[in-house]
Amino acid sequence: MxxxxxxxxxxxxxxxxGAALSGAFVxxxxxxxxxxxxxxxxxxxxxxxxRPGRAHVIDAHELERRLLEMGFVExxxxxxxxxxxxxxxxxxxxxxxxRIALRRDDANAIIIAAGKGAQAE
Amino acid sequence: xxxAVHHDPLIALVGNPNSGKTALFNALTGARQKVANYPxxxxxxxxGHVMTPAGRRAAVVDLPGTYSLRxxxxxxxxxxxxxxxxxxxxxxxxxxxCVADATNLRLMLRLLLELKQVGRPVVLALNMYxxxxxxxxxxxIEGMSRELGIPIVTTVAVRKRGLAEVLGEVDRLVGAxxxxxxxxxxxxxxxxxxxxxxxxxxxxxxxxxxxxxTWTGRLDAALLHPVGGTLxxxxxxxxxxxxxxxxxxxxxxxxGAGFTWTGNLLMQVMPPGLLRSFLVDGLISxxxxxxxxxPQILTLFFFIILLEDLGYMAxxxxxxxxxxxxxxxxxxAFIPLLxxxxxxxxGIMAARVIDNRRDRFxxxxxxxxTTCSARIPVYTLIISAFIPNREVWGFAxxxxxxxxxxxxTGILGALTVATVIxxxxxxxxxxxxxxxxxxxxxxxPKNILRGLVQxxxxxxxxxxxxxxxxxxxxxxxxxxxxxxxxxxxxxxxxSLAGILGHAIAPVLAPIGFSWQMxxxxxxxxxxxEVAVGVLGTVYAISDAGHGATLASTLAGHWSLASALSFxxxxxxxxxxxxxxxxxxxxxxxxxxxAIMFCYMxxxxxxxxxxxxxxxxxxxxx
Numbered sequence: 169m170x171x172x173x174x175x176x177x178x179x180x181x182x183x184x185x186g187a188a189l190s191g192a193f194v195x196x197x198x199x200x201x202x203x204x205x206x207x208x209x210x211x212x213x214x215x216x217x218x219r220p221g222r223a224h225v226i227d228a229h230e231l232e233r234r235l236l237e238m239g240f241v242e243x244x245x246x247x248x249x250x251x252x253x254x255x256x257x258x259x260x261x262x263x264x265x266x267r268i269a270l271r272r273d274d275a276n277a278i279i280i281a282a283g284k285g286a287q288a289e
Numbered sequence: 290x291x292x293a294v295h296h297d298p299l300i301a302l303v304g305n306p307n308s309g310k311t312a313l314f315n316a317l318t319g320a321r322q323k324v325a326n327y328p329x330x331x332x333x334x335x336x337g338h339v340m341t342p343a344g345r346r347a348a349v350v351d352l353p354g355t356y357s358l359r360x361x362x363x364x365x366x367x368x369x370x371x372x373x374x375x376x377x378x379x380x381x382x383x384x385x386x387c388v389a390d391a392t393n394l395r396l397m398l399r400l401l402l403e404l405k406q407v408g409r410p411v412v413l414a415l416n417m418y419x420x421x422x423x424x425x426x427x428x429x430i431e432g433m434s435r436e437l438g439i440p441i442v443t444t445v446a447v448r449k450r451g452l453a454e455v456l457g458e459v460d461r462l463v464g465a466x467x468x469x470x471x472x473x474x475x476x477x478x479x480x481x482x483x484x485x486x487x488x489x490x491x492x493x494x495x496x497x498x499x500x501x502x503t504w505t506g507r508l509d510a511a512l513l514h515p516v517g518g519t520l521x522x523x524x525x526x527x528x529x530x531x532x533x534x535x536x537x538x539x540x541x542x543x544x545g546a547g548f549t550w551t552g553n554l555l556m557q558v559m560p561p562g563l564l565r566s567f568l569v570d571g572l573i574s575x576x577x578x579x580x581x582x583x584p585q586i587l588t589l590f591f592f593i594i595l596l597e598d599l600g601y602m603a604x605x606x607x608x609x610x611x612x613x614x615x616x617x618x619x620x621x622a623f624i625p626l627l628x629x630x631x632x633x634x635x636g637i638m639a640a641r642v643i644d645n646r647r648d649r650f651x652x653x654x655x656x657x658x659t660t661c662s663a664r665i666p667v668y669t670l671i672i673s674a675f676i677p678n679r680e681v682w683g684f685a686x687x688x689x690x691x692x693x694x695x696x697x698t699g700i701l702g703a704l705t706v707a708t709v710i711x712x713x714x715x716x717x718x719x720x721x722x723x724x725x726x727x728x729x730x731x732x733x734p735k736n737i738l739r740g741l742v743q744x745x746x747x748x749x750x751x752x753x754x755x756x757x758x759x760x761x762x763x764x765x766x767x768x769x770x771x772x773x774x775x776x777x778x779x780x781x782x783x784s785l786a787g788i789l790g791h792a793i794a795p796v797l798a799p800i801g802f803s804w805q806m807x808x809x810x811x812x813x814x815x816x817x818e819v820a821v822g823v824l825g826t827v828y829a830i831s832d833a834g835h836g837a838t839l840a841s842t843l844a845g846h847w848s849l850a851s852a853l854s855f856x857x858x859x860x861x862x863x864x865x866x867x868x869x870x871x872x873x874x875x876x877x878x879x880x881x882x883a884i885m886f887c888y889m890x891x892x893x894x895x896x897x898x899x900x901x902x903x904x905x906x907x908x909x910x
Binding site: 216229231232233234235236237238239241242243249250251252253254255256257258260264265266267268269270271274 | 356357359361393395396399475476477480481484485488497505506509513514515516518519603606607608610611612614615620721722723724725726727
């Protein structure tokens with residue numbers, strides 16, 4: 169599944185609507201990446217798809233584990249609370265009942281089903 | 290190990306950052322605590338003692354905060370190895386007390402599931418329980434305790450509530466059968482599974498708050514506002530520097546007057562001679578001119594501890610992350626760099642929160658350029674001697690403004706050095722910025738006070754040992770050999786110090802340094818602030834200028850260009866052997882302190898050279 173996400177998230181911007189994702193948290197809502205969301209946007213995490221490369225030394229697998237440990241887990245609700253003063257980066261995210269700050273580049277590893285439908289429990 | 294525990298039981302406090310772990314540690318151990326280092330590593334070890342209800346004397350260790358046992362930094366490695374009983378020279382804990390913020394349990398429950406695999410008895414302390422109650426969070430403690438299979442107690446560390454209950458559970462668990470260690474590093478799928486389990490337990494036994502904390506959200510709306518929040522951060526930083534100058538002054542005047550009075554008293558009651566010279570010129574004038582800066586150091590630490598306890602530090606890191614990132618640093622580097630304003634040594638040690646080696650080393654190399662409090666005595670002295678004390682633009686003080694400029698230059702220097710390191714020598718490779726923004730808390734005055742006392746003690750111990758021995762050495766260098774009977778000029782010219790100062794002086798003459806200034810730099814290597822004491826000693830001895838303040842003495846001896854050059858030198862120069870020592874320890878190699886020394890002294894020479902010649906050209910020579 170990770171490979172599938174990786175292939176879906178190679179480009180920038182939102183994923184195609186109704187992208188074929190398997191798993192418990194798939195909805196009909198369009199999928200996007202947390203790093204592409206603006207202040208006030210809400211959604212539910214449907215997958216973690218850390219991509220190798222980019223600016224990191226830690227590998228994609230390590231980034232995935234760190235995100236999981238901070239609570240970025242499939243099914244968790246997110247809302248963008250704040251954007252950093254320069255380039256709207258980093259972002260402060262309400263993640264269930266915690267607030268986590270992270271950079272958009274890392275947030276791009278988190279796949280979100282955005283919109284109203286995703287709000288339903 | 291079913292046999293009774295014969296040694297003092299060892300309690301390990303483990304928890305997420307911001308769980309109130311240290312507050313609980315302070316509440317349990319009170320003043321019976323000390324700060325040391327774990328052998329071989331530089332992670333701070335906080336250990337204290339406590340009496341349990343059953344009359345056992347137990348040792349309590351406050352371990353670094355973590356989200357998982359999968360260590361990602363040296364601090365977290367200590368936590369992991371300590372609870373697993375793998376840390377060299379440390380006994381495994383008899384009981385693990387897992388400290389949780391009762392208002393924020395979800396992440397902690399996953400950590401708790403990991404801790405249970407360690408095989409040692411665990412107690413869960415639901416700390417800040419009063420806040421949870423106020424918010425109307427209902428926790429089925431009995432049910433959760435049954436589900437987790439561990440005892441749960443509620444605590445309010447800052448009110449000292451629930452301490453006996455925690456220790457009562459410790460009494461019950463000491464000597465319990467230790468199971469095998471089942472813990473191993475979890476895979477991503479195992480973390481997911483554990484998290485699902487934690488969420489399930491959380492849903493079952495914790496009902497969401499009836500009156501959620503809305504203050505944090507409301508404060509963040511202002512404090513994390515892209516424009517407003519940044520302005521507030523700048524105002525806070527500006528206020529810090531102004532406070533260091535104006536609030537501390539009355540206390541400093543009082544301490545200064547006290548030392549002068551003592552010196553004068555000794556001058557009157559003692560016959561002239563070597564002993565009087567030693568006491569007045571070596572001991573009192575040396576230590577006095579260092580201790581006098583204690584109020585400023587405490588003022589600065591007051592702000593740092595206050596902002597930390599308030600929960601603001603993480604916000605500052607959030608606001609500064611992009612700027613830090615532009616310099617190739619991690620947002621977390623802001624905290625070590627900010628701590629370096631007090632002292633580069635804790636700052637460099639705080640760089641351990643940065644997981645990535647290169648990010649960490651870049652931060653360490655840049656840290657000594659931020660203006661540490663040991664520079665304040667030097668800056669204050671030179672500023673008060675050469676910069677007029679008057680208002681500019683109707684609100685700012687010119688002396689404060691120059692100080693602000695020195696700080697700004699230090700910050701810019703640090704960021705530039707970091708940029709050069711991360712963009713030229715070590716390109717790419719940055720660490721994810723991933724931090725929790727804790728709920729704002731009203732700081733506990735006792736905790737701030739304890740922190741201030743600890744910092745004050747550390748400073749005074751330095752003043753009392755390194756600095757005092759340096760001062761006595763300097764007095765010796767300045768007094769021996771005595772000048773010949775028919776000598777012309779001050780006696781210090783004939784002393785060892787004079788010979789040494791004169792020997793190095795030609796090298797530093799192009800940057801406008803006199804031999805007295807050069808002399809002050811040598812013992813100033815022990816600690817930056819020693820330079821002030823040395824100048825005091827050198828001028829007190831050479832001119833017998835008691836009564837006149839050191840500042841006015843300097844104003845009479847130095848040109849403005851030399852004074853500015855001296856300030857520029859102190860922004861960049863590696864004038865602190867302790868910093869180099871701690872870098873050696875933190876990087877475990879002499880290579881890094883050597884690199885640091887070379888780059889800093891090069892920058893210092895260039896900066897002073899430029900400052901001196903520009904100032905002289907403008908007529909300040």
